[in-house]
Amino acid sequence: MKNEAYVALGSNIGNREEYLLKAIQKIQFHPSINVENVSSIYETEPVGYTDQTEFLNMVIKVSTDLSAFDLLEVLQDIEIHLDRKREVRWGPRTLDLDILLYNHENIVTELLVVPHPRMHERAFVLIPLCEINKSISIPTIEEPLSTIIDQLSDKEGVR
Numbered sequence: 001m002k003n004e005a006y007v008a009l010g011s012n013i014g015n016r017e018e019y020l021l022k023a024i025q026k027i028q029f030h031p032s033i034n035v036e037n038v039s040s041i042y043e044t045e046p047v048g049y050t051d052q053t054e055f056l057n058m059v060i061k062v063s064t065d066l067s068a069f070d071l072l073e074v075l076q077d078i079e080i081h082l083d084r085k086r087e088v089r090w091g092p093r094t095l096d097l098d099i100l101l102y103n104h105e106n107i108v109t110e111l112l113v114v115p116h117p118r119m120h121e122r123a124f125v126l127i128p129l130c131e132i133n134k135s136i137s138i139p140t141i142e143e144p145l146s147t148i149i150d151q152l153s154d155k156e157g158v159r
């Protein structure tokens, strides 16, 4: 598989852990995707739209022959098959699958922006990402991940 990507998973409705684990199974089952590494599962305080229940978040590393857009399509299909519900845009959801990084590419389109535009302000993404790759460099971020994690005020919201 010639491409490397990092995917963030999140859930805060229903059997959250089951949604995450089923999503990873479906990703692994895809013939053109291999799951290379998975972070721990973190329980996290909601950020942004805070009037909702706690999330379970994690990050996985995958290798794939798919383009970033085809990978996005597969992830969106998995969200739908795991009864993705999102009544409010930033509100509670059964499952969220976000492409964080795709190789070291910068992709800016209506459909997909990579690196994920809000990842640098999300401890619930950076902490699991750092767990599985301490030395990862993010094209749009100069500082080391550990510095940013230390600066994030909500890191205590991740456990």
Ligand SMILES: Nc1nc2nc(S)n(CCO)c2c(=O)[nH]1
Pocket: 009, 010, 011, 044, 045, 046, 047, 048, 049, 055, 057, 089, 090, 091, 096, 098, 124
């Ligand atoms: N802790 C936490 N807060 C969040 N706020 C939003 S929106 N989301 C959904 C992100 O796509 C989350 C999340 O996954 N975890």
